[in-house]
Amino acid sequence: MSILGVSTLSDAVVDQLAYGAKNYFEMEELVKKSGEVIAYYLNAEAAIITNSASAAIALAVAGLITKKDKMLVDKLHDKNYKTNGEIIVMKGHNINYGAPVEVMIRLGGAEVKEVGYSNMCSADQVQAAITNETVGFLYVKSHHCVQKNMPSIDQVQEVCHRNGIPLLIDAAAEEDIHSYASLGDLVIFSGSKAIEGPTSGILAGKKQYIDYSFPHLKGIGRAMKVGKESIFGLLTALENYESTKQSVDFQTEKLKPLYKLSEIKGISVTCINDEAGRDICRGRIMVNEKEANRHAVEVVNELKNGEVAIYTRDYHATEGHFDIDPRSVTKDDILLITRRIEEIVGEAHEVKS
Template structure:
């Protein structure tokens, strides 16, 4: 038995785990992404060496900053930890007493974090929880379906610590101010702008648009190990780093994560392997055509609602024809030897989306055949 077969057995059979086809995208619940061999190799090397960790943090951060042409950067354990530590950083700054006692201190400092109401979402955990962990208080601006610059300006007061802008498909997209507009307000009132851009693909644009801190997931678009990245202005990133002695301690990232993400960013910038949206369309066109030949199913190409260059297959189920709702199909597709996961956000509309970035053409055939068997009543 070859090494690959032994490894497969040790994971799937030893722990009685299902195999998964990930048609939901870069989702935390499925392990996010699959790093390149070069990244895996760097992680392995990092695990087997010793470093002065502060030196490693500082020097990899500067290396990343140089790659991205930003002032400063730091690797953190994940994007949500980055939010909490960024909020704590702009509240605590370099106040050591507050750093050590943020959880219990009643010392007065500005703590209000203004968030567009349509950005106060649950991304797998609530944005408000991350803000609260960082010692902040969420203040919602505007309405669920609208936030204009004056909605934010009207809330700014001496207790305002920062503006938090969430760039995500989870958020309301229509009638929202832009990052540039938010940055203009932040500059006008001399308060920091934090942008949570966890799943975004452009590692420079929000910094260039005026954000003081920008947070990314290391494991999503960048395809690194489980980790996060915070980039931004020199002093603000230093305040985030300081949180390793405060709330950031239980969120610490290991040496392997630091080195693995640094390598992944280097590859992401110098040797991108991402499929374009049009390449995704080409890959899934035969899949869509076959689905459209099944009575009660219609499929089409849809583009990412947050403006990223990502094409997906939207699959609509006519429950009256196939006898099963989209919600039931989602459940049934997860059963059996191979679990298939879709994007489920539109299930109440009778639809689901297949994200093909992590799916091969052969796996699309498996998905099609499983859908067909379920509809035909096969087990």
């Protein structure tokens, strides 16, 4: 969760942060060489490390707007120079992930063209939206997006390639970091989410499009530059990624103490799979307001405001439930969370009685 600093770093990553911080490097060469390493790990033709996934979106779009015209890199937002271009995004994907995705598209110099509706879109509608002004299509792979009645990446890829339109995939928090480069012409990852590296982002994909974006590192990308320490930390996180990735079985095992909460009147616990299809399971705490004498929103707020602040995935708290993600907590943390929920609901029962 970005609001909590995203993820914690391993000792190996911290050591490499220190190595990068304590030494000098020729930065342009370091950026190029590190991009080659990232591309290797992601099965992509080329890559750039950025300071965030949001920066990667903006740089990807900027490259598609200016292509090989280096004059336009300097004049990207100058109204005296023609830099017209539109990025198509499905309405159900035009989300706010902490910032509006459309802001990053516009930062890159493009206009946003929504297609479809918030509850449905079709490949035919995507086809109909493409014009001579279209420079790319952004597909956002996220639990924040509408999941139902939306074309798959494969369906969108077919439409884009049939029309010669680059497909950008925002896969910021995805755990499968190896397959997306074959699905999209450009793919965006957060370096600090599933990869558990320092604050950073990755733009990877076809060399042609990465080459378009690279000059913008001396344009709008100057405000998004990544430090040498973060480069070394991210490379180490990627090197260790497969060995540190938690299996679903391991996640499920960590969640077991939560099931004790089902013994409390008004509380039930289930294990649910990630809504966006990732290899993640979460403990879902369902609160029956009448029986528990507490609404799920109240429980969530009391968890946050306790002596030890506990943040949950509370997107659906108003519907009566919230989730616990086991990946970022220890077994002792799960026990603490369980005890705290017992206290909150127990106090509510005492008040009622």
